[in-house]
Amino acid sequence: MMRISDLQAKDIVNMQTGKRLGNVGDIDINIETGQVEAIIVGGSAKMMGFFNKEDDYIIPWPNIVKIGSDVILVNLYDQEG
Template sequence: MVRISEFQIKDVVNVGDGKKLGNISDIDINLQTGKIEAIIISGTGKILGFFGKEEEVIIPWRNILKIGEDVILVRFKEANEFSGQDEDD
Protein backbone atom coordinates (compact mmCIF):
# COMPACT_ATOMS: atom_id res chain seq x y z
CA MET A 1 0.00 0.00 0.00
CA VAL A 2 1.07 3.57 -0.66
CA ARG A 3 -0.05 6.60 1.29
CA ILE A 4 -1.12 9.70 -0.60
CA SER A 5 1.65 11.71 1.08
CA GLU A 6 4.24 9.23 -0.26
CA PHE A 7 2.62 9.27 -3.68
CA GLN A 8 2.78 13.08 -3.89
CA ILE A 9 6.54 13.39 -3.37
CA LYS A 10 7.44 11.10 -6.28
CA ASP A 11 8.54 12.75 -9.52
CA VAL A 12 6.24 12.05 -12.48
CA VAL A 13 8.27 11.38 -15.64
CA ASN A 14 7.04 10.97 -19.22
CA VAL A 15 8.63 7.87 -20.78
CA GLY A 16 8.15 9.33 -24.27
CA ASP A 17 10.79 12.03 -23.83
CA GLY A 18 12.19 11.48 -20.32
CA LYS A 19 10.85 14.87 -19.23
CA LYS A 20 9.82 15.47 -15.62
CA LEU A 21 6.18 16.59 -15.61
CA GLY A 22 6.11 17.55 -11.93
CA ASN A 23 4.59 16.07 -8.79
CA ILE A 24 1.09 14.87 -8.07
CA SER A 25 -1.08 17.61 -6.63
CA ASP A 26 -4.38 15.72 -6.60
CA ILE A 27 -6.11 12.53 -7.65
CA ASP A 28 -9.50 11.80 -9.20
CA ILE A 29 -11.35 8.98 -7.46
CA ASN A 30 -14.49 7.35 -8.81
CA LEU A 31 -16.74 7.30 -5.75
CA GLN A 32 -18.90 4.52 -7.22
CA THR A 33 -16.03 2.06 -7.67
CA GLY A 34 -13.50 3.47 -5.20
CA LYS A 35 -10.82 3.37 -7.91
CA ILE A 36 -8.38 6.09 -8.88
CA GLU A 37 -9.33 7.41 -12.33
CA ALA A 38 -6.48 9.88 -12.87
CA ILE A 39 -3.63 11.75 -11.26
CA ILE A 40 -3.39 15.51 -11.54
CA ILE A 41 -0.09 17.33 -11.81
CA SER A 42 0.03 21.06 -11.19
CA GLY A 43 1.85 22.86 -13.98
CA THR A 44 5.10 24.54 -13.15
CA GLY A 45 3.54 27.69 -14.54
CA LYS A 46 5.40 30.70 -15.72
CA ILE A 47 7.94 32.51 -13.57
CA LEU A 48 6.55 31.90 -10.08
CA GLY A 49 3.06 32.04 -11.58
CA PHE A 50 3.30 35.79 -12.29
CA PHE A 51 2.91 35.59 -16.07
CA GLY A 52 0.02 33.25 -16.57
CA LYS A 53 -2.14 30.65 -14.95
CA GLU A 54 -0.63 27.30 -14.09
CA GLU A 55 -2.16 24.54 -16.15
CA GLU A 56 -2.93 21.14 -14.72
CA VAL A 57 -1.82 17.97 -16.44
CA ILE A 58 -4.29 15.11 -16.08
CA ILE A 59 -2.89 11.61 -16.53
CA PRO A 60 -5.46 8.80 -16.75
CA TRP A 61 -4.63 5.89 -14.44
CA ARG A 62 -4.29 3.56 -17.46
CA ASN A 63 -1.33 5.69 -18.65
CA ILE A 64 0.70 5.01 -15.51
CA LEU A 65 3.32 2.46 -16.50
CA LYS A 66 5.32 2.00 -13.30
CA ILE A 67 5.34 3.33 -9.76
CA GLY A 68 8.86 3.12 -8.37
CA GLU A 69 10.60 4.16 -5.16
CA ASP A 70 11.21 7.76 -6.27
CA VAL A 71 9.47 8.12 -9.62
CA ILE A 72 6.22 7.43 -11.43
CA LEU A 73 6.61 6.61 -15.13
CA VAL A 74 3.72 7.68 -17.34
CA ARG A 75 2.81 7.79 -21.00
CA PHE A 76 1.78 11.37 -21.85
CA LYS A 77 1.46 13.31 -25.09
CA GLU A 78 0.86 17.02 -25.08
CA ALA A 79 -1.86 18.39 -27.36
CA ASN A 80 0.70 19.93 -29.72
CA GLU A 81 2.44 16.55 -30.14
CA PHE A 82 -0.62 15.05 -31.82
CA SER A 83 -0.36 17.27 -34.88
CA GLY A 84 1.87 16.00 -37.65
CA GLN A 85 1.72 12.32 -36.75
CA ASP A 86 0.51 11.35 -40.22
CA GLU A 87 3.11 13.21 -42.24
CA ASP A 88 3.43 10.30 -44.68
CA ASP A 89 0.03 11.07 -46.23
Protein backbone atom coordinates in the same frame (compact mmCIF):
# COMPACT_ATOMS: atom_id res chain seq x y z
CA MET B 1 -0.11 -0.18 0.51
CA MET B 2 0.61 3.42 -0.50
CA ARG B 3 -0.61 6.75 0.82
CA ILE B 4 -1.33 9.91 -1.13
CA SER B 5 1.57 11.60 0.65
CA ASP B 6 3.85 8.84 -0.70
CA LEU B 7 2.69 9.63 -4.25
CA GLN B 8 3.19 13.37 -3.77
CA ALA B 9 6.87 12.88 -2.98
CA LYS B 10 7.62 11.12 -6.28
CA ASP B 11 8.75 12.82 -9.49
CA ILE B 12 6.58 12.16 -12.53
CA VAL B 13 8.47 11.54 -15.79
CA ASN B 14 7.00 11.21 -19.28
CA MET B 15 8.64 8.17 -20.87
CA GLN B 16 8.01 9.54 -24.37
CA THR B 17 10.09 12.69 -23.88
CA GLY B 18 12.12 12.00 -20.72
CA LYS B 19 10.74 15.27 -19.33
CA ARG B 20 10.01 15.67 -15.62
CA LEU B 21 6.41 16.87 -15.33
CA GLY B 22 6.37 17.63 -11.61
CA ASN B 23 4.77 15.94 -8.63
CA VAL B 24 1.29 14.68 -7.86
CA GLY B 25 -0.84 17.62 -6.80
CA ASP B 26 -4.19 15.83 -6.66
CA ILE B 27 -5.94 12.62 -7.65
CA ASP B 28 -9.32 11.87 -9.21
CA ILE B 29 -11.21 9.09 -7.47
CA ASN B 30 -14.39 7.48 -8.73
CA ILE B 31 -16.60 7.75 -5.65
CA GLU B 32 -18.82 4.89 -6.80
CA THR B 33 -16.02 2.34 -7.25
CA GLY B 34 -13.34 3.83 -5.00
CA GLN B 35 -10.76 3.48 -7.78
CA VAL B 36 -8.22 6.12 -8.76
CA GLU B 37 -9.14 7.41 -12.23
CA ALA B 38 -6.26 9.86 -12.77
CA ILE B 39 -3.44 11.74 -11.14
CA ILE B 40 -3.15 15.48 -11.58
CA VAL B 41 0.20 17.19 -11.85
CA GLY B 42 0.15 20.92 -11.14
CA GLY B 43 1.58 23.09 -13.89
CA SER B 44 4.59 25.31 -13.37
CA ALA B 45 2.59 28.56 -13.39
CA LYS B 46 1.85 29.58 -9.81
CA MET B 47 0.54 32.85 -8.50
CA MET B 48 0.30 33.43 -4.77
CA GLY B 49 -0.07 29.71 -4.12
CA PHE B 50 -2.81 29.10 -6.68
CA PHE B 51 -2.39 26.76 -9.64
CA ASN B 52 -3.52 27.74 -13.09
CA LYS B 53 -5.73 24.75 -13.97
CA GLU B 54 -4.90 25.12 -17.67
CA ASP B 55 -1.29 24.15 -16.92
CA ASP B 56 -2.25 20.95 -15.08
CA TYR B 57 -1.42 17.57 -16.56
CA ILE B 58 -4.27 15.11 -16.07
CA ILE B 59 -2.81 11.64 -16.38
CA PRO B 60 -5.38 8.83 -16.69
CA TRP B 61 -4.56 5.79 -14.57
CA PRO B 62 -4.02 3.54 -17.64
CA ASN B 63 -1.21 5.90 -18.76
CA ILE B 64 0.78 5.19 -15.61
CA VAL B 65 3.44 2.67 -16.55
CA LYS B 66 5.28 2.17 -13.26
CA ILE B 67 5.30 3.56 -9.76
CA GLY B 68 8.81 3.18 -8.41
CA SER B 69 10.42 4.09 -5.12
CA ASP B 70 11.13 7.69 -6.18
CA VAL B 71 9.55 8.17 -9.63
CA ILE B 72 6.28 7.60 -11.47
CA LEU B 73 6.73 6.77 -15.15
CA VAL B 74 3.89 7.76 -17.48
CA ASN B 75 3.13 7.64 -21.20
CA LEU B 76 1.77 10.91 -22.58
CA TYR B 77 1.64 10.96 -26.37
CA ASP B 78 -0.80 13.79 -27.10
CA GLN B 79 0.42 16.33 -24.59
CA GLU B 80 3.44 18.59 -24.78
CA GLY B 81 4.89 17.15 -21.55
